[in-house]
Amino acid sequence: MITVVARRTDVPELLWAVVPADRAGIAVEHDWDPIGLRLAETVSVTLSDLEVRAQEIFPAARPVVSFPALFLPVASILTAAFYVGSAWAAFERARDYTLTRPPRPLARNVGGAQEAASRDVPTLARFGQLWGALQAADTLVHDAGEAIDALWSRRPQFTDEEVSDLARTGLAVRAYSETVALDVTSSVYDISGTAATANAVGFDRHWRDVRTWAQHDPLAHAHQAIGANYLTGGPIGIPSLV
DSSP states (O other), rough: OEEEEESSSSOOOEEEEOOOOOOTEEEEOOOOOOOOOTTTTOOEESSSEEEEOOGGGGGSSSSSBOSSHHHHHHHHHHHHHHHHHHHHHHHHHHHHTTTTSSOOOOTTTTTOSSOOOGEEEHHHHHHHHHHHHHHHHHHHHHHHHHHHHHHHHTTTTTTTTHHHHHHHHHHHHHHHHEEEEEHHHHHHHHHHEEESSSSTTTHHHHHHHHHHHTTTSSSHHHHHHHHHHHHHHEEEOOOOTT
């Protein structure tokens, strides 16, 4: 089976449907060679005169989109967890690397320690700053996940307003986590110095993965959806599609 999204032509709404993957009209092209997420097969899919039957369309639970009510909050938190996990992986690798290195020459000249990078002031300050951002992202993802679990346990009694509020929170957590991940995965080079650019060190892996996913997940779309919902109280749609 495969999920498809379509814009309706009669009203400004989106439809979500589940159809057999081998149905005529679906062409999967194995044509993409990204800089990151190389173990995941991301491909182009072309839909041409695809037949979607009435019983395959998810029933509309609220205006604008027919997506399952908790689709957006769950998808947002899964994406945020990927961002935070990738950032922690890069950060911990930078920590292990730093503990084995002498201080950078520049650090020695601005109050850093002479014998080890793990004692120079600029490195310690940057580690502390990034650790704080990661802890904040961790907490936000955890709290949003708990809220989703709580709402899921009350299905289908939850209200449209509750779902919309949770969707907005999920988008905000996702956007913040993306910002943190992009910062951390590139900042490991600031911490680690020139030698960390060696291919053998492999610091680029997590940055490539985060950068690749972020290209599919523009921050402007999430912020626009959050702002529109906050100002007008309207329902939150899928940011990259509305």
